[in-house]
Amino acid sequence: MAPNDSAETNGTAARPGRRKAARYIVPVAVAGVAAATIGLVPALASSGDPDLPKITAQELIEKIAASDTEQFSGTVKISTDLGIPSMGGMADSFLSGAAKGGDGKDASSADPQAKLTELASGTHTLRVAADGPDKQRLSVLDDTSEYSLIHNGDQVWAYDSASNAVYHAEGKGKAPHGKEQAAPEGVPTTPKALAEEALKAADGTTSVTVDGTARVAGRDAYRLVLKPEQKGSTVESVTVAVDAENGVPLKFTLRPSSGGKAVVDAGFTSVDFGKPAASSFTFTPPKGAKVTEADDAKAKGHEKEARKAAEKAQGDLGTFEGEGAPKIIGKGWNSIAEFRTPGGAPLPSEASKDVPAEAQQFLDALGDKVTGKFGSGTVFKTRLINALMTDDGRVYVGAVTKDALIAAANAG
Structure with a gap:
């Protein structure tokens, strides 16, 4: 197990490598808002702590920043527990309203802007795949249905099997800022996206340490832990399990200062860093599916x-x-x-x-x-x-x- 090497932030001048890493580092108040938009899972069971070479927190942050992995596929378990009481019938009313256009008419139930709000609560299983900035796929798996969002070049398709509804948009180009995600900007859906939000600014208010090692999705990882040094935060800690080989965050856990189980926990249960099959990013609307074009929604004035x-x-x-x-x-x-x-x-x-x-x-x-x-x-x-x-x-x-x-x- 790697020793607890620390790199507490103190506002001193950064080394060149630190400047490179800084683009990944935020106040977690912002990360918390981002994380609250999705739902995430109880901590994955560790299968043992691997014996890895010693590494400092600064080196591990730089390893994340230097990671150039653009190809992967796998399954992510996500869940959230914000402690919000049940909304009863209001929840259905809110979600159905989100799926309507500005004039109250029904929009496609496959519209990602409305559909992905369902990740705001509960436990979910996602299948994810990426092949560079131009090809991503995200599928939300339910017991009896599946929702998929596919980005391939200038084409974006979304399909909701439960309603046999399709949403299609053209001319979107690359994902925002080259991020490997098919979800709308601002909706993190992988441990990497969450970690990048949580690691954007260690600005003198954060203790950053390496707290040993772990096994996540069958891979060796270091545990990077961030803790606020200020009083008054609702965050107790943020832990990011970082792949020891390629620097990709494999798991993200946010624990509240009030104690109890994690507020946010997201982790790969399986992951493959090989090139995904090209078929992962192709889509043809099923026979009989209702297709809504994004341009049509614009024409309606939404x-x-x-x-x-x-x-x-x-x-x-x-x-x-x-x-x-x-x-x-x-x-x-x-x-x-x-x-x-x-x-x-x-x-x-x-x-x-x-x-x-x-x-x-x-x-x-x-x-x-x-x-x-x-x-x-x-x-x-x-x-x-x-x-x-x-x-x-x-x-x-x-x-x-x-x-x-x-x-x-x-x-x-």
């Missing part, structure tokens, strides 16, 4: 309406900062985003009849009424991301505790 709504919301937010961007309080793991709701509107209440009863029940289950120098408001909590909405329409959100949010609001 994207135009969404763009207008986004521009209006940004304009409203601009009244707070002048530029539409939220104000960032603090740094590193304790970063808190502060912004104002559109028009400074307070949280809808049951008395105002602005929110359905089921939605109000869900909000009440999540929220704690709080007061302070800022006035009064409600803290909405999960095991990772918490948010304070004041009664005068200000919002403070981050991977921090309730007390940290109240302190930020009082200071503001």
Whole structure:
């Protein structure tokens, strides 16, 4: 087992290799938000700790940054436990609404922007494959159905076997920033994508160590552990199992400061770094399938309406900062985003009849009424991301505790 070599971040000048690695390193408040968009699995059982050469944390980070592996295929188990109470009928209402266009008409049930929101909870099994930046495939496996998203050059296909629905888009070109993933940008679906988000900024607020070795998906790996050095974070640690041979992250685990099982855990259960079969990236719509073209959705004005709504919301937010961007309080793991709701509107209440009863029940289950120098408001909590909405329409959100949010609001 490799010894616990550490490379605690302290803001000193970086070596050239460190600068190269820095492009992979973030405040985990941001990583937590990204991770919260998918669902991830209990820690994979270790089959033994391999005896590997000694390596420092800095060397391991550089090994991740230097990894040029672009071909792989395998199975990923993912799960999340944010501690959010059941939404009951509201969940079905929300998900069905997400699958509709801006005018309320049904869009394709295979549309990835709507379908992949289902990864926000529960445990899921994914099959993934990549052959460079132009070819990726991601399949979500259920007991009786399968959803697949295929990117091949300028063609993107998505197929939902449960509804026999197909979604097709052209002219997309390469995946954003050359990332080997077929999912929409901002939806990490592999340990590598999660690790890259969690390793973007060790900025003097993080302890980074190598905590031994592990076996993941039959491969030898080092365990890179990140821990916040600040008080007030909801994150206890982030552990990334890194392939000892090629530097590819094989497993990602985020544990909360409140204890208990991992909030986010994603890992390969099998992986092959050979070239996937070309057939993995080809798709022909099955007979009788309903095909929705992305251009048709545009013609219906869905994207135009969404763009207008986004521009209006940004304009409203601009009244707070002048530029539409939220104000960032603090740094590193304790970063808190502060912004104002559109028009400074307070949280809808049951008395105002602005929110359905089921939605109000869900909000009440999540929220704690709080007061302070800022006035009064409600803290909405999960095991990772918490948010304070004041009664005068200000919002403070981050991977921090309730007390940290109240302190930020009082200071503001």
